[in-house]
Amino acid sequence: MSEPEKDHGTVVGEDPNRRDFIYIAAGAAAVGAVGVIAAPLVSQMNPAADTLAMASAEFDLGKVSEGMQVVIKWRGKPLFVRYRTPKEIKEAEDVKLSELKDPQADADRVKKGKEQYLILVGSCTHLGCVPTFGAGDFGGWFCPCHGSHYDTSGRIRKGPAPLNLAVPEYEYLSDTKVKIG
Amino acid sequence: MSDHPSTYEPKTGVEKWLDQRLPIVRLAYDSFVDYPTPRNLNYWWTFGGILSVCLMIQIITGIILVMHYVPHVDMAFNSVERIMRDVNYGWLIRYVHANGASMFFFAVFVHMFRGLYYGSYKAPREVLWILGCIIFFLMIATAFMGYVLPWGQMSFHGAVVITNLIGAIPVIGGPILTWLQGGFAVDQPTLNRFFSLHYLLPFVIAGVVILHIWALHVTGQNNPAGVEIKSKEDTVPFTPYATVKDGLGIILFLMLFSVFVFFMPNALGHADNYIPANPLVTPAHIVPEWYMLPFYAILRAVPDKFLGVVAMFGAIAVIFVLPWLDTSKVRSMRYRPVMRWFFVIFVVVCLGLGWCGGQLPDDMVFSIGTSASGTPIGLNYVWLTRGLTLYYFAFFLIIMPWIGLKEDPLPVPASISEAILADHAKKKG
Structure with missing residues (x-):
């Protein structure tokens, strides 16, 4: 690179480093330009502003009867609202944390004083299928796609899923009304 | 050459x-008329031509379908139904396109097994082989995105499961998943971009096919004897010999194609995909199209989420490096008495993986009784799949390098013409 370039009529004695500098500067500018052009082309695939602005959902818990669940759509995904029976709550609370793949106490997954209402994102943490209510070995949910079993707290107990069903952010607006998201 | x-x-x-x-x-003349072809090519070699026909059929029918299809979550399903019921000959064009994907994969699998048996990947054809692997990978991506477009239940939940595979990558998986889906779930942005890419990728495939044929014409074709062309006696001109042979292969293939299109157009599909997509309910038994089943089986064989994804992609990646895993000096398995049996087992294992991929993992292959608690004892599909997966990888990573060093190959003919003459002499008795 730093050899004198006779063919191009380089004046003898000219500093060859000057040509190297031009190569490097031009190369760096080209790389920078490609990066700047690529950034918006890549970024456009991320969620658009209207997708991000998806409104939070309000839900009236009075619609769920004991022992049942209601599925609502929230941010394109199903949301489980389950009214647990005292037996189901007890089952969830009695599990030793050491038995769990993703240890979390039942009390951390519900609001205090509202233990009967379990609100979860109904998307299997394995590959995103919708688990079936009431099925599986632990009385919670069973994912039909690849066989993950969840307990009555929505915690993963058996199968390929690595994590518990996610609890979304929500708050009680009144005694029976919740705002999710 | x-x-x-x-x-x-x-x-x-x-x-x-x-x-x-x-x-x-x-x-064109030098490539497809006067091009010297090994004179001993058998009918397994017609699948290259068959595959070019498949690609053309898919592109032509695809361009027509786009004239009537609407890539919107509320309208996609109905627009496909409109193609089936109202558009003139729409049913024909869609059935050809949908079954065409299956026929394309059937032909590509035959083409790949042929290359594997006759050692077509060995030096100096490594780049040719890798280009073929790239085409195969692009075909999988294209077929997957095409399957999403009708926006039925299988389309939607297939898209959910496959995009979530990316989410299995530690740390960066989540953001990449959101970037890929264009939101927090598979929805309108996902459908739109899949449609865009499904239209683009076939043309990318066509480009790589040109490179594939270029590389083929640089090294020359391999042949059943696995010895290189040495003299003019070893070859015949491409036209009429190969064109006519390919032509017969293509006609027979199109007859099989027609049986599916006209007599059993939904045999390879899944009934659930005639239910409009519903994000709130996953079909009880979710399966991909048949040609993905072996890879799907490997995914499910591994209990860990991320490692399952690694194994599935690894099953494809290992094919790319095949030229460097085979240590044998002999190219064609015709002269490899031990390896050819491992090859036969390998084909059976691949079919077995496909079969397992379509079953529920906890179902029993056979049971030898029930335990005290009433659960059946025996072999379930997960364990069968694990065994088959083990052989799949062992074939490439252990058997291929090891047998190549240990095996005593049969004498290889000195030239293609000598191999043919020996064959004729044997037939005469």
């Missing part, structure tokens, strides 16, 4: 004029 001198002689004035400016007729 690269050292084959051009024999094209432009006859008319127009041809001469064009030949001096763009020798495209010369290129």
